[in-house]
Amino acid sequence: MSESVLETNYEGLELVHRGKVRDMYAIPGHDDKLLMVATDRISAFDVVIDAIPGKGKVLTQLSLFWFDLLGDVVDNHLITADVSEYPEACQPYAAELDGRSMLVHKTQPLSVECIVRGYISGSFWKAYQKNTTVCGFAFPDDLQESDKLPEVIFTPSTKADLGDHDENISVNTMEELLGKEMTRKISDISIELYSRAADFARSKGIIIADTKFELGLLGEEKKLILIDEVLTPDSSRFWPLDQYKPGKGQPSFDKQFLRDYLSSLDWDKNPPAPKVPQDIIDKTKARYEEALEKITKG
Known part of the structure; x- marks a missing residue:
């Protein structure tokens, strides 16, 4: 079994944020860039639970x-994922960064956060x-x-700090935070991204x-672009099309399998997280890998 990357610590790079899954680094001499590293941490109910070996690479790939497929909908924050093109300060860590960083x-x-729903x-x-x-x-x-919803809907939420819970907000509340025109633009982009991706994934049997998107503002002109991860099993619910039966919960390629296990425990969904059995880790890993295989290769 491959070794998990639960946490990264890179001397010479400045850790600016350690999230539920990603470690973000500032790079000396490159103030306009960040190194984003997807670890193998897995979270559920906004709590870091454990590590799934290789998960960070699945999320990155x-x-x-999706960045490539949906690039004509909105620009994104990717510069390169080719480690050989990273700044010199990153090169001592090239082996670990390869495949799991951008x-x-x-x-x-x-x-x-921009949540789009096509099903309930x-x-x-x-x-x-x-x-x-x-x-x-x-x-x-x-x-x-x-059930499939009558139409695709946009339901934003506030961002949570590590250990806290995201909170759904209304579009009206989002308009108060960001303005009506920005809210409309964000909603339109999010729904278009989801709709395009959902059509493609359906052709692959998913x-x-x-799903949940994150958007950010780039540069002095504050250009709206897609950031973070996109359309992964961490940020989305993926269901096998050939097993879809409304009226109950669905089998999934995402971490819902882990959520279901945790929901069966006597746990209040607050830290510390319970220990996860190896077979649950193995089965979750297999689902992530199957999602990558089906979507990118089919």
Whole structure:
């Protein structure tokens, strides 16, 4: 079994942020760039749970695939993922960085995360069961779990710090934070990205039920671009098309498998996380790898 990369520490580079999965570094002499490293950490319910060997490489390769496929919808922060082209300060760590890192433009991330939903599942399904108006959207009262929604919807959320929980907000609240015109632009971009990706993934036998994008502002002109990871099993729900049956939860290629296991435990979903059995780690790893294989190669 390959060794997991749970945490990185690179002398000569400045760690500027350690997130749930990614470690971000500033590079001396390159103030407009960042090194983004996808570790093998896996989080659920906004808590870092464990490590899935090779997961960071799966996330990186999928993101690179989608950046290329969707590049005509909106520009993104990728400069290169070729380690040989990274600045000299990164070269001592080339072996570990290869396949799990990107050199990216430094941006000002938006204060909201951009969630797009095509199907009703997860926390959204739970909220719908209590009230058929969710996040400002009124839905028919006869939807079943995992049903396709009448239309693709944009439901933003606030960003959480490590260990905290993201919080859904209404589009009206987002307009108060970012303005109506910016909110409309972000919503249009997010829905177009999801719709294009969902159509492509369906041709590969995968339903993308929902996903989360992050956008940022680049340079003095504050150009809106796509940042972070995109359309990975960490940020999306991937369901096998040939097993899709509304009215219940779906089998998945993403970390819902891990979430389901954790939900079966007597755990309050706050740190510290429970120890995850090796077979759950192995099965989660296999699902991530299958998603990469199906989407990028089919």
